[in-house]
Amino acid sequence: MKLWLPKSHAFMATPLAFRSIRRACFASSGLKWEGGVSMVQGASRGIGLEFVKQLLEKNDKGHVIATCRNPNGATGLVDLKNKFAERLNIMPLDLTIESTIEASAKFIREKYGSLNLLINASGILSIPNVLQPETTLSKVERSSLMLAYEVNAVGPILAIKHMWPLLKAGGGFGTERDVAVVANLSARVGSIGDNHLGGWHSYRSSKAALNQLTKTVSVEFARKRDPIICILLHPGTVDTDLSKPFQRNVPDGKLFTKEFSVQQLLSIINNAKSHDNGKFFAWDGQEIPW
Numbered sequence: 482m483k484l485w486l487p488k489s490h491a492f493m494a495t496p497l498a499f500r501s502i503r504r505a506c507f508a509s510s511g512l513k514w515e516g517g518v519s520m521v522q523g524a525s526r527g528i529g530l531e532f533v534k535q536l537l538e539k540n541d542k543g544h545v546i547a548t549c550r551n552p553n554g555a556t557g558l559v560d561l562k563n564k565f566a567e568r569l570n571i572m573p574l575d576l577t578i579e580s581t582i583e584a585s586a587k588f589i590r591e592k593y594g595s596l597n598l599l600i601n602a603s604g605i606l607s608i609p610n611v612l613q614p615e616t617t618l619s620k621v622e623r624s625s626l627m628l629a630y631e632v633n634a635v636g637p638i639l640a641i642k643h644m645w646p647l648l649k650a651g652g653g654f655g656t657e658r659d660v661a662v663v664a665n666l667s668a669r670v671g672s673i674g675d676n677h678l679g680g681w682h683s684y685r686s687s688k689a690a691l692n693q694l695t696k697t698v699s700v701e702f703a704r705k706r707d708p709i710i711c712i713l714l715h716p717g718t719v720d721t722d723l724s725k726p727f728q729r730n731v732p733d734g735k736l737f738t739k740e741f742s743v744q745q746l747l748s749i750i751n752n753a754k755s756h757d758n759g760k761f762f763a764w765d766g767q768e769i770p771w
């Protein structure tokens with residue numbers, strides 16, 4: 482087997498060099514990390530943080546790269562790091578700064594050589610004094626449309642672009658997945674066919690754009706040799722900071738906990754097969770129309 486050796490370590494018999502050689506073996510031989518390697522993008526809080534927690538708790542061999550804008554301020558992630566120091570890596574990543582996405586890809590390439598699951602969990606709906614979900618066309622602002630589009634659609638696709646060379650089948654709990662999975666957190670309101678209420682122009686259109694971009698990527702992936710699938714997930718209405726200002730009108734029993742929603746979504750991810758590529762699933766496994 483031909484080993485790739487970083488130049489700076491080539492003649493140094495240090496523990497660092499041995500670790501690099503071992504990692505290179507994994508990367509170049511196609512060997513997999515037992516338990517798999519997952520990345521959760523948008524992991525500081527809400528659904529993303531819960532994904533990190535369940536991935537670590539339910540798979541005692543799995544490794545997770547959790548990314549967020551401000552790792553020092555992400556107290557939930559820091560708590561998990563104290564508990565799962567060996568298997569959790571926290572990296573700074575702001576979707577609006579592409580170099581931070583590239584830096585995370587470089588870190589994963591150097592440390593693991595491959596990635597089995599990418600979850601894009603970030604998203605914005607409202608930001609006080611910056612972004613308000615529109616109730617009418619007269620409230621639509623260029624700046625809101627552009628910001629929602631940048632964070633909800635452009636950023637996740639750039640994350641997929643940079644992680645693509647690393648994506649390999651594997652990971653999962655119990656039975657191993659025979660495909661690499663990219664799961665983008667979308668929203669039912671991003672469905673054009675399901676839009677009967679109107680409103681929320683920025684959020685709806687940015688999620689519709691995410692859906693179309695994901696579908697487009699899925700078509701390209703289907704033509705390649707490495708089995709990679711892209712799916713879109715609607716988590717239901719979940720009790721997080723994002724939904725807080727809008728929970729008043731949620732019918733009884735329809736506001737889910739993060740724990741329940743992520744449990745459902747992980748079941749969809751772990752059972753995903755190649756024929757699921759390019760599909761848009763709700764939390765209960767039902768397909769959502771485009």
Ligand SMILES: NC(=O)c1ccc[n+]([C@@H]2O[C@H](COP(=O)([O-])OP(=O)(O)OC[C@H]3O[C@@H](n4cnc5c(N)ncnc54)[C@H](OP(=O)(O)O)[C@@H]3O)[C@@H](O)[C@H]2O)c1
Nearest residue numbers: 523525527528550575576603604666668718719721723724
């Ligand atoms: N909660 C719901 O009811 C619901 C319903 C349908 C769909 N969803 C979707 O589910 C996903 C997760 O939502 P959530 O409820 O967990 O929301 P949340 O609690 O508000 O968390 C949003 C996450 O996105 C991150 N984020 C925002 N801007 C970012 C940027 N520029 N770069 C990187 N990360 C950024 C936030 O990081 P910071 O901490 O740095 O701000 C935070 O980690 C979103 O895509 C959302 O649209 C949620």
